[in-house]
Every structure is written in C-alpha cells, then in structure tokens.
Amino acid sequence: MLQVALAQVRLNARRFIAVSLAVLIAVGFLTATLIINSSSKASLTQSVGGAYRNADLLITRDMYVDDAAVLDEDTAVLVRDTPGVDEIYAAQQSFVTFSQDRGSVFAQLGNTSDSAELFPVEVLQGTLPASDSEVAVDRDTAERYDLMEGSVLGITASLADAAPATAQLTVRALVSTSDDPQVRGTPQLYSTGATVARFAEPEAGLRSIQVAVADGAAVEDVRTALQEDLSGLAGIDVRTPQEQTDDMVASFTGGNNILTTILMAFAAVALLVCALVVSNTFSVLVAQRTRELALLRCIGAARSQIRRSVIVEALIIGIVASAAGVLAAVGLVGGTIAYLRTLPDSGFATLSVSPLSVVAGLVTGILLTVLASLVPARAATAVAPLAALRPAEDVRAGTRRGRVRLGIGLVLLAVGSALLGIGAVRSDLIIALPGGILSFVGVLMCATLFVPSLVRTVGRIAAPLGVPGKLAAVNAVRNPQRTSATSAALVIGVTLVTMMMTGAATVRTSLDDVLTAEYPVDIAVSGGTAVGGTADAASPFTSADVEAALAVDGVQEAVLLPVGGVAQLHGGPFAVYAVDPSDAAKVLRDSSLVPEGNTILMPEGIDAKTLTVRGADSSVELDVVVSESSNMLPLISTSTAESLGGPPLDDPNQPLPQMWLSVAEGLATNALIDLRTDVAEALDVDDYAVSGSAIERGAFEQVINVLLMVVTGLLGVAVVIALVGVANTLSLSVLERTRESSLLRALGLTRGQLRGMLALEAVLIAGVAALMGSVLGSLYGWLGAQSALGSFTTVAPSLPWLQLLAVLGVALLAGLAASVLPARRAARLSPVAGLAAD
Structure with a gap:
C-alpha cells in the first residue's frame, strides 16, 4: 500500500495543490511567529545589553529593595581590589539641559572610562574628553543640533537643596548613539567623572560597575569573591551581562511577549481553518477515488491497508508542505531582519532561528495534516466495497452524535456568553477573552444544527x-x-x-x-523656558509665528498665549497664561470653558476655590474654574493680565509664550502624523514640543x-x-x-x-x-x-x-x-x- 500511496501522490499531484498550500501557509505562519519571538528577544538583548556587552560581570543596585546600599567610589575601590578583577568602569549618570534655539534640551550626561573596552559607545570622530571642560556628543544629537568639534554647550542642572549647576563644555568628540531603548531618543553626552559628579545629586551614587576579569581567572570564581566582598551591602547584585539583560527584557515585557501571544492566536486560527480545509480536501480526493478504493478492497486489500494508504498520502503531503512552510518563514523573517538592519534606528535587529521554531513548525504541520485526514480515511473504509457510493450519515439533532454535539455546544455557548457578559460589565478582558472563545466554539459546534436551515431559508431568495x-x-x-x-x-x-x-x-x-x-486643544506648542533669564537662550513666539503656523496645511486657527502672571499653589509657583475669550473659543475643544474677568481656568485635580495671581504691578484673587483636562494651562483673560501689568520681572527662568492650534476637520491619519513635523519646522521647535x-x-x-x-x-x-x-x-x-x-x-x-x-x-x-x-x-x-x-x-x-x-x-x-x-x-x-x- 505504500507503493499505491506514492503512486497516487505522483500521479495526482495537482489534486494536492490546495491542501499543500493550506498547510504551507499555516505552518509558515506558526514558524514565522516563533522566529519573530526569538529574534525580538535577540534584538532586545543586542540593544538593551549593548551598554555592557563587553563586560564579564556587572554590579548594580536593586531599586526594589528597601534601604538598598548606594554604589559609590568606595564600592568601586573595593571591586577594583578584588582578586581576579582586571579593569572596571564605574558608570555615573546625571540629567542636564543645554540651551539650544528656542529653549532648553533635556540630555543624559555620562562619564568616560579609562578602559576603551568597557566604554559603552564607539568614538567616531575626535578624542574623548580629557579635561573637565570637555564633552563628547552622540552622532544623532550632533546632527539634530548642528554640533561639531569645537562647539560650546551651556550645561545646566537643577539640584535639590542647592543652586543650579552650570558649565560651558567644549565638544571634543562624536560618539555612536546607544541602542539602549531606555535612552534612545535622548541626547547622550559624555564627560569626565568629576564633571558628571558636579551635575548629579549627591546621594545618587554610581549607576553600575562593569568588571573585566583578568586573563586566566574564572568568571564564576571572581563573581563569588565579589559577592563575598560586597555581602555587607544590602540590595547589591553581581550578575553576568546576560543575566542583567534577561532581567531588563523581562521588566520591559512584564515577563510576557504580548506580540508573540497575539501572533500565536492568529496562527492557531490559521491552523484550525487549515485543518477544516485539509479534512474537506481529502474528502474530495477520497470521493474521486471511491471506485478505485473499492476495487482494491475487492482484490484483497484490507480496510486497515486502505486507511493506511490515505494516511501515508497525508503524511507525505504534510512533510513536504511543512518543510516548505518552514523554509518560507525563515526566508521571510530573514529578509525582514536584513532590511531592518539597513535602517539607522534598527541596526541592532538580529535574526535568531531557534530549533524549537523549526521543530514545532514541522511537527505541527505533519500532525495537523495526518489528523485531519483520519476522518476521510475512515470514511473510505467504513463501508463495504459495493456500497462505497452511499452517502455517509448526517450528523443531525435526532442522532446520538447530534444530541451529544448539541449538548456540548449549548453548554459552551451558555458558559462562554455568561463570562463574556461579566467581562464586559466589569471591564475585565481576562474574563471576557475565554468567554468569547468558549461561546464561539459553542456556536461552531451547534452549526450543523442551524446552518443548513439558515442556508435553506436564505435560499428562498x-x-x-x-x-x-x-x-x-x-x-x-x-x-x-x-x-x-x-x-x-x-x-x-x-x-x-x-x-x-x-x-x-x-x-x-x-x-x-x-x-x-x-x-483641551487639537495642538499645543510649548515655547520652553528662557534658561537663566538670558535673552539669547530662547526666542519667544511672536505674531509672526502665529502667521507661520496658520500657513501650515491643516491648521485652521492659531492663538498666542503670552505669560500673564504667576500664581502659587502647594508651595510652588507656576506661570499663568493670558488669552482673549474670543480667541480661546476658536481653539478650545470645549468652547464653554473660557476665562472671564474674575476667573482663572485650571487643570483637572485642583481643589482650591480661589487663587491669587501676581503680576508686575499688582495682584488679584480669582475664582477657580476647573476643567476636565489635566493638560489645561492656567488661563486668565487678557484684560486681567493687562490690569496686573504683565508677568513679574523677578523670575530667573521666565516661561515663554505658548501657542494653541486647531486643525481642519476630516484630516487623514497620515496628515495628522505629518502635521507635527510641519508645525515644528514652521515654528523652529523640536517635535516633542508639539502635542x-x-x-x-x-x-x-x-x-x-x-x-x-x-x-x-x-x-x-x-x-x-x-x-x-x-x-x-x-x-x-x-x-x-x-x-x-x-x-x-x-x-x-x-x-x-x-x-x-x-x-x-x-x-x-x-x-x-x-x-x-x-x-x-x-x-x-x-x-x-x-x-x-x-x-x-x-x-x-x-x-x-x-x-x-x-x-x-x-x-x-x-x-x-x-x-x-x-x-x-x-x-x-x-x-x-x-x-x-x-
């Protein structure tokens, strides 16, 4: 019968095209999902772990441990003196701003390393800072703000319980941009440890200590020695870079890969539909060969041999189609990864074809094809040769099989519908999801009982x-x-x-x-802050900027919001902006929320009934009107601001005017996405200033x-x-x-x-x-x-x-x-x- 099965596959290859295509697509989908899962983890490891991929060990502080010790210079000395340690990189970090064009730019400042091997980025141009007045800038930041060797950056950091720290640093090097998703998109600056310490909070300590093990020393031995030396410090972890990377990736994904879960759900749908089609297709193939199979029975072939013949055909088709599906998946994902690696922001993309993805694809495809062929194979041998053309018994409600299917289907439908309803009422997707699945399975199981009647009813048309x-x-x-x-x-x-x-x-x-x-509005454009009160640190919006904004395609109205005064709430001062009520009505989505002469419009969550607004000439107490938006700017009317004499002149960090825009109705999604860039270019601000x-x-x-x-x-x-x-x-x-x-x-x-x-x-x-x-x-x-x-x-x-x-x-x-x-x-x-x- 093996020869018969091989002959049928060879002679009737065209008949198997449909089933082979179905299996290929389903297996390719499943395999591609598993490869995407492993490749995404490998890519995350490449990007997240890029900052310490060259280290042998990494010492970090567990932020989730109460009273965890702070890594400091004493800790670094202790680590450096541990036997087996060759070099260390005591990584420091602070957050600063530097003045650029209209306002200040937020940036991360890290320290350089004496060990070129442990330094997290590559020097592309120039030399790393050697003095406390020098700085290195990542390539993307240099291109964005037109920085080069010799450029001077005015660095500022606001420190708790201390005066702001400032410095003028000269750019001495351009370095590669880190692929770490925690800092990607943020300007990355590097200077000496002393400079970084000036801009860091005193109690911040070191971010981590990277360790390079000496030649001939075993990593695990050095790790054990470090753990003993640091045993007196609470909440200090000594890990390998891979362990640290795995922990960080798990923190990003919550221990789960949502993308893989979603794709696996779609793969399951494809496999289920494929199983139905494979079964129906083999029913066609068996029906086309009914006379042939009956003749084989007449000349001595047993029922089991006929059944095995059909199953062997399915096995052959399953093996060939599954192998093709696996190869197609590897080629598709590999091509996608290769393309991503050509993009500037995705150079860390990594292809990882795990053995599990290949084996799972092959095994699933073969088993699916064989199992789906069992019912047609049984149908081909369940009757006598002379009765082979008699139709099989229908599964109706009156038969025992029909009653069992109906009972199970109704139970699943009832239970699933109840869970789905409870999940919807409680807004709990965890309850609703299995309820939806169970109810849908129940509908499918009962389909034999009502689909024919429905088709017959519709057929009257x-x-x-x-x-x-x-x-x-x-x-x-x-x-x-x-x-x-x-x-x-x-x-x-x-x-x-x-x-x-x-x-x-x-x-x-x-x-x-x-x-x-x-x-509160379609688009709000932040003007930033005049850092240090210097006139050249930032340029405020003017009426010319309003005209420039109105010239942008898609912008319908533009309103300038100058600073009208300062108010105090919960111990902290904040700027209050002025707007004419008629202008506010043009751009506010809730046109009823407009500031009147004796009111101040405040964001959601403010419980004060009145607020005192101070200006250059006088102060006034205004009734608070709270909006439903947490992003609402404190607003007063222009008449109130004029009576105050404008903002006070004693604020060293004077906020700049803001701008509100309304967009035309019916803009397409792509137009809305482009609008952010267009507005930022028209007003000469960064994209993140437009929200x-x-x-x-x-x-x-x-x-x-x-x-x-x-x-x-x-x-x-x-x-x-x-x-x-x-x-x-x-x-x-x-x-x-x-x-x-x-x-x-x-x-x-x-x-x-x-x-x-x-x-x-x-x-x-x-x-x-x-x-x-x-x-x-x-x-x-x-x-x-x-x-x-x-x-x-x-x-x-x-x-x-x-x-x-x-x-x-x-x-x-x-x-x-x-x-x-x-x-x-x-x-x-x-x-x-x-x-x-x-």
Whole structure:
C-alpha cells in the first residue's frame, strides 16, 4: 500500500495543490511567529545589553529593595581590589539641559572610562574628553543640533537643596548613539567623572560597575569573591551581562511577549481553518477515488491497508508542505531582519532561528495534516466495497452524535456568553477573552444544527431565478455536515476580520472621547523656558509665528498665549497664561470653558476655590474654574493680565509664550502624523514640543490602522483557505451528483443554467457564512472593546458599515469565483456519459 500511496501522490499531484498550500501557509505562519519571538528577544538583548556587552560581570543596585546600599567610589575601590578583577568602569549618570534655539534640551550626561573596552559607545570622530571642560556628543544629537568639534554647550542642572549647576563644555568628540531603548531618543553626552559628579545629586551614587576579569581567572570564581566582598551591602547584585539583560527584557515585557501571544492566536486560527480545509480536501480526493478504493478492497486489500494508504498520502503531503512552510518563514523573517538592519534606528535587529521554531513548525504541520485526514480515511473504509457510493450519515439533532454535539455546544455557548457578559460589565478582558472563545466554539459546534436551515431559508431568495435557483437552495444543504464544516471555516475568518474592524472603530471613537477630555486643544506648542533669564537662550513666539503656523496645511486657527502672571499653589509657583475669550473659543475643544474677568481656568485635580495671581504691578484673587483636562494651562483673560501689568520681572527662568492650534476637520491619519513635523519646522521647535489631542489621535490611529491592516491580512489568509474549502465542497458535490446533473441536462437544463446553479450554491454558502461572521464579529468587537476600555471611558458601539458591506461583498464574489472550476467541470460532462456513470 505504500507503493499505491506514492503512486497516487505522483500521479495526482495537482489534486494536492490546495491542501499543500493550506498547510504551507499555516505552518509558515506558526514558524514565522516563533522566529519573530526569538529574534525580538535577540534584538532586545543586542540593544538593551549593548551598554555592557563587553563586560564579564556587572554590579548594580536593586531599586526594589528597601534601604538598598548606594554604589559609590568606595564600592568601586573595593571591586577594583578584588582578586581576579582586571579593569572596571564605574558608570555615573546625571540629567542636564543645554540651551539650544528656542529653549532648553533635556540630555543624559555620562562619564568616560579609562578602559576603551568597557566604554559603552564607539568614538567616531575626535578624542574623548580629557579635561573637565570637555564633552563628547552622540552622532544623532550632533546632527539634530548642528554640533561639531569645537562647539560650546551651556550645561545646566537643577539640584535639590542647592543652586543650579552650570558649565560651558567644549565638544571634543562624536560618539555612536546607544541602542539602549531606555535612552534612545535622548541626547547622550559624555564627560569626565568629576564633571558628571558636579551635575548629579549627591546621594545618587554610581549607576553600575562593569568588571573585566583578568586573563586566566574564572568568571564564576571572581563573581563569588565579589559577592563575598560586597555581602555587607544590602540590595547589591553581581550578575553576568546576560543575566542583567534577561532581567531588563523581562521588566520591559512584564515577563510576557504580548506580540508573540497575539501572533500565536492568529496562527492557531490559521491552523484550525487549515485543518477544516485539509479534512474537506481529502474528502474530495477520497470521493474521486471511491471506485478505485473499492476495487482494491475487492482484490484483497484490507480496510486497515486502505486507511493506511490515505494516511501515508497525508503524511507525505504534510512533510513536504511543512518543510516548505518552514523554509518560507525563515526566508521571510530573514529578509525582514536584513532590511531592518539597513535602517539607522534598527541596526541592532538580529535574526535568531531557534530549533524549537523549526521543530514545532514541522511537527505541527505533519500532525495537523495526518489528523485531519483520519476522518476521510475512515470514511473510505467504513463501508463495504459495493456500497462505497452511499452517502455517509448526517450528523443531525435526532442522532446520538447530534444530541451529544448539541449538548456540548449549548453548554459552551451558555458558559462562554455568561463570562463574556461579566467581562464586559466589569471591564475585565481576562474574563471576557475565554468567554468569547468558549461561546464561539459553542456556536461552531451547534452549526450543523442551524446552518443548513439558515442556508435553506436564505435560499428562498433564489427561487425567482427559476429551476436553477430552487435546485441550488436544495443542493446547498444536501449534505448538512459538509456544508456546516465548509461554512464554519469561512465563519471563523469573517468573524475575526469583522471583530477587528468593529473593535478598531469602537476603540477609535472611545479614544477620541478620552483624548478630548485629556487635551483641551487639537495642538499645543510649548515655547520652553528662557534658561537663566538670558535673552539669547530662547526666542519667544511672536505674531509672526502665529502667521507661520496658520500657513501650515491643516491648521485652521492659531492663538498666542503670552505669560500673564504667576500664581502659587502647594508651595510652588507656576506661570499663568493670558488669552482673549474670543480667541480661546476658536481653539478650545470645549468652547464653554473660557476665562472671564474674575476667573482663572485650571487643570483637572485642583481643589482650591480661589487663587491669587501676581503680576508686575499688582495682584488679584480669582475664582477657580476647573476643567476636565489635566493638560489645561492656567488661563486668565487678557484684560486681567493687562490690569496686573504683565508677568513679574523677578523670575530667573521666565516661561515663554505658548501657542494653541486647531486643525481642519476630516484630516487623514497620515496628515495628522505629518502635521507635527510641519508645525515644528514652521515654528523652529523640536517635535516633542508639539502635542495635543490631534497629535495623539494621529499616533493612536496610525497604530490602529497598521494593526488592523496586518491583522486583516493575516486573517485574510484564513478566509482564502476557507474559500478553497468552498471550492472543494462544490467539487465533491459535483462528483456525487454526476448522474443527477446529467439527467437535468437531458431534461433540458442548459450548461449555463447548470453553472448558474452551482454558482448560486457557492454564493449561498459563502453569503450565509459571511453574514453570520459579520453579526458575530460585530458583537465580539464591541464587547471586547468594552472589556478593554470600559474602565477608562464610556464605550459606545461603532459599526464600520462600509467595511462590513465590503467584507460581505468580497465573500460573495469569492464564493462565486470558487464555483468556476467545479461548474466548468460539471458543464463539460455530456448527458450520455454522465447517465452511464455508476
């Protein structure tokens, strides 16, 4: 029988294309997910651990231990004197600002190292600082602020209980930018240890101590010695760089890889749909060879041999398709990683193909194919040779199998619906997620009981089309079990696609409400601070800047907010800005919140009833009006500011005027993303100085749109596989009804009518599945959004009707396309030849 199986695979290779493609896609998806998981961890290790990858040991302070000791110079001396230690790098860190253009720029200042091997970055140009008045700057910062060797930076740091520390440092070197995600995007400066100490809080201590072990010394021996020497210091860890990196990566991901979890869920969907299609496809293949298998039985082949023959065919297909899927996944992810490495910000991307990903892909694909073939293999041998053409028993509610399936399905549906409802009411996604899964499985298990009736009901629409329409409605449910299995595969894909679309639309609407409450205006542009009160440290916004902002495409209104005074709250002074009420109404999202003559508008959380605002000439006590936004600037009217004589003149760090903008309605996501850069360029400020609800909405919508596009694409694979199943179902139907189709042709049914009948069958199956999937997906999408966001805001269902109609239309067209080949095959058979068939 092995030779028979090999011969069938060789002679009927075309028949296995569909099932091979389904297995290849599903296995490739699973393997790619596992490779992405291992590669993302390797890439994080490369970036997070880049600061100490050359060290043998790393000594750090555990920030989560109460009363943990502080690493200081005494600790560094103790480490340096430990036997087996060759070199150390006592890493210091402070946070400073340097003046640039309109305001101050936040930066991280680290110290250089005597050991070039342990220094975390590479010197690209010049030499590292040798004196306390020199500094090295990372390449990205140098390019952003036009810095070069010889440039002078005015460094400032505000220290607790001390006067601000200042210094003028000359750039002596350009260094590579660290890939550490904790500091990426922040300007990175390096100077001598003494300089860093001047700008650091006295109790801060060292950030870490990197250790290089001497030649001939064992790392574990040196580690043990260091642990003994430092045993008197609480909360001090001695780790290898890999252990430190793993701990930091775990802190970033919370011990879990959410991306992998999400992709694994999609991979499971693809595998489930693939299993259904493989099973249906093998049913077609077995049906096409019924006479051949029956003949083998007649000449002595046992049932077990026939069954093994079909299973061996599935095993061969599984091995070949799974291997191809694994290779395709490795090639796809490898190509993506290679492309990422060419990008400036992703040079640390690393390809890591773990043995687990390869083995898991191969084993899963092979087992899936073999297990999915068991039912068709059993069907091929469960009857006597002369009765091989008799249809199998349907799984109806009246049979024992039907009653068992109905009972289990109803239980799962009830339990899952209850959990889903509780999760939505409590806004708990952990409860809602398993509830949604259980309820959906329950729907699928009960599908055999109601899908045929639903198809038959919808089929009445085709009755006006005459005999082909009436026959299509009847034939579509001739084999309820296979019709339900085929529609179930399509229901899974459409439900998940629709769920993501509805969930995305609902989340987008809900987030817009949250952002409206959080940000008072579409765009707010910060003018920074005039550091030290020097006139050349920053340039305030003027009316010319307002005109420049209005010239930016997408900006509708622009309002300048000058400083009108200073108020005191909870022991700290803060700037109060002035605005004309009519101007405020143009840009505030809540136009009712405008400052009047005797009021001051304050952000959310202020419990004071009145506040005293001080100006250059006088002071005034104003009633507090609290907004619902935590980002609201303290506002008074321009008339009040004029009565105060403007801001006081004794503030050394005078805040600069701010600017509020409103954007045009209906801007696309890409336009909102570009608007931030356009406004920053027009006003000559950094991108981070531009914020607001429009910017945040654009960022959120960009993420949502990308995720929706990716998810829809991934689930679209499942839909395509399911449509292959629709085509296979029609192929099997054509084989079973050869004599019937020929008899209809003999009675006057034309070839066009026969093709139309089969096309209507496909459209009915696909249409009902798409309709069920759309309803279920919309419900799951709304309840999922309610479970995820209900604790933050009111979640109202938002149905993307155009997208849902597009999904339904695509499903109908795809079902129609799936009927082309089976209908063509049926129409080509002559009535005489069909009636002569057994």
